[in-house]
Amino acid sequence: MSPVMYNLLxxxxxxxxxxxxxxxxxxxxxxxxxxxxxxxxxxxxxxxxTLQIVADMIKLLMKQDWVPPFADRLIFxxxxxxxxxxxxxxxxxxxxxxxxxxxxxxxxxxFFLAMTSLGVYAVMFGAYASDNKYAMLGGLRAAAQMVSxxxxxxxxxxxxxxxxxTFNLRELVLAQADGWFIGPQIVGFFIFFMAGIAESHRxxxxxxxxxxxxxxxxxxxYSGMKFAMFFIGEYxxxxxxxxxxxxxxxxxxxxxxxxxxxxxxxxKTMALVLLMILIRGSLPRPRYDQLMSFGWKFMLPxxxxxxxxxxxxxxx
Amino acid sequence: xxxxxxxGQYIYIxxxxxxxxxxxxxxxxxxTFTKADTVEYPEQMPYLAPRFRGRIVLTRDxxxxxxxxxxxxxxxxxxxxxxxxxxxxxxxxxxxxxxxRINFSRCVFCGMCEEACPTYAIQLTQDFELAEYExxxxxxxxxxxxxxxxxxxxxxxxxxxxxxxxxxxxxxAGTQEAEPVNLKSLLP
Numbered sequence: 001m002s003p004v005m006y007n008l009l010x011x012x013x014x015x016x017x018x019x020x021x022x023x024x025x026x027x028x029x030x031x032x033x034x035x036x037x038x039x040x041x042x043x044x045x046x047x048x049x050t051l052q053i054v055a056d057m058i059k060l061l062m063k064q065d066w067v068p069p070f071a072d073r074l075i076f077x078x079x080x081x082x083x084x085x086x087x088x089x090x091x092x093x094x095x096x097x098x099x100x101x102x103x104x105x106x107x108x109x110x111f112f113l114a115m116t117s118l119g120v121y122a123v124m125f126g127a128y129a130s131d132n133k134y135a136m137l138g139g140l141r142a143a144a145q146m147v148s149x150x151x152x153x154x155x156x157x158x159x160x161x162x163x164x165x166t167f168n169l170r171e172l173v174l175a176q177a178d179g180w181f182i183g184p185q186i187v188g189f190f191i192f193f194m195a196g197i198a199e200s201h202r203x204x205x206x207x208x209x210x211x212x213x214x215x216x217x218x219x220x221x222y223s224g225m226k227f228a229m230f231f232i233g234e235y236x237x238x239x240x241x242x243x244x245x246x247x248x249x250x251x252x253x254x255x256x257x258x259x260x261x262x263x264x265x266x267x268k269t270m271a272l273v274l275l276m277i278l279i280r281g282s283l284p285r286p287r288y289d290q291l292m293s294f295g296w297k298f299m300l301p302x303x304x305x306x307x308x309x310x311x312x313x314x315x316x
Numbered sequence: 317x318x319x320x321x322x323x324g325q326y327i328y329i330x331x332x333x334x335x336x337x338x339x340x341x342x343x344x345x346x347x348t349f350t351k352a353d354t355v356e357y358p359e360q361m362p363y364l365a366p367r368f369r370g371r372i373v374l375t376r377d378x379x380x381x382x383x384x385x386x387x388x389x390x391x392x393x394x395x396x397x398x399x400x401x402x403x404x405x406x407x408x409x410x411x412x413x414x415x416x417r418i419n420f421s422r423c424v425f426c427g428m429c430e431e432a433c434p435t436y437a438i439q440l441t442q443d444f445e446l447a448e449y450e451x452x453x454x455x456x457x458x459x460x461x462x463x464x465x466x467x468x469x470x471x472x473x474x475x476x477x478x479x480x481x482x483x484x485x486x487x488x489a490g491t492q493e494a495e496p497v498n499l500k501s502l503l504p
Contacts, residue, residue, distance in 0.1 A: 038354075040356070298330070
């Protein structure tokens with residue numbers, strides 16, 4: 001197979017698997033939340049309810065594709081596509097196994113951080129273009145939350161970068177051959193995990209779309225496939241956070257040889273996704289000022305102290 | 317939250333943030349192994365209490381006659397006015413309903429009609445599967461409401477204990493009636 005064909009196959013397969021996986025995640029999340037709430041969740045359509053995603057897809061495609069007359073039409077349409085685009089683009093740099101991965105950038109980690117930072121624009125565009133008070137409040141919250149959690153998200157990864165001495169994600173994984181970074185960087189892992197949840201604005205950090213206060217937050221005015229784009233975008237970013245944590249802290253595809261490298265990668269990612277769903281199923285949403293003070297007064301100092309200690313230990 | 321100052325408060329907040337949240341996570345995760353409370357209804361029928369209030373029926377007395385005497389008490393007790401009926405009287409003196417109509421699209425299954433009924437004629441049953449494709453089919457006429465049996469009170473027969481003369485039978489001749497008292501007699 002020619003290298004071009006191989007790369008093309010890689011790109012298409014990863015794109016399809018990511019989007020399909022995110023769709024399947026909506027089903028998995030509902031099943032798991034159901035189990036943890038002593039009920040079953042969707043179990044009617046297909047085996048174990050897995051075809052529920054097809055049913056949902058049909059429903060969303062059948063819905064009227066409504067753009068409110070008061071909305072800023074162009075930005076309103078671009079925003080969900082943008083939300084989807086940035087998370088899928090960030091997936092491009094994630095190395096899944098030797099030979100599996102879209103692109104091998106020298107600054108992969110920086111590219112990832114840049115793409116997740118752009119994610120806030122999708123939310124702000126959607127909120128601004130909706131011209132709706134709930135969307136406005138949701139957009140304000142999203143902007144403040146994502147910008148402030150971005151700060152220590154980057155800082156928490158610098159410890160890993162210092163230990164491995166590279167921004168290249170493949171080399172970062174290989175640097176963990178004699179010990180995962182979860183050990184020396186447990187604080188960094190914790191901070192990045194929290195920031196990852198906040199970046200994909202899921203419970204307990206789902207204030208931008210807090211159903212109980214803001215109907216649906218920034219995507220209040222969205223329906224049909226546009227809503228689905230935001231929705232799937234959120235699940236792709238959950239997958240992305242989990243995959244990124246796997247790469248940075250859990251040694252990516254490294255593992256005993258009796259299981260294929262890609263299998264190890266998927267297994268670790270899946271375990272982290274389950275943890276995220278468990279957190280969604282159990283923790284309550286904090287008040288908005290609590291969220292911000294938690295970010296700035298606790299997480300940021302913690303990230304800085306972690307950075308300081310890691311740097312000191314490397315120098316010694 | 318207890319007010320403390322300085323480092324103590326900081327440590328307390330950290331404790332508060334993390335310890336209780338981790339306990340919550342563990343407790344929620346432990347629900348993986350508890351049985352779901354869900355009753356998967358179409359395959360599995362839910363338990364219905366003996367006094368469950370479902371579809372309304374009109375019952376018959378032990379002799380097979382209609383119990384309803386068309387007194388209209390159920391219709392006047394009905395909070396949603398979903399019962400409508402017309403009284404008629406046959407040659408023997410028994411009252412019965414000429415038509416008896418319940419609009420189940422308005423009925424709230426409160427059971428007031430059953431409580432108001434002096435002859436145990438109208439009763440609520442365990443059946444709650446009343447869905448219809450056409451709204452008009454929710455209106456039940458007398459022939460739809462009448463059942464063959466006596467329902468909840470198998471031995472009750474209004475005309476055997478009410479003291480009303482019907483079918484040429486005199487007052488007090490029913491099996492559960494006493495002879496009428498002669499008010500003008502001085503005998504004990």
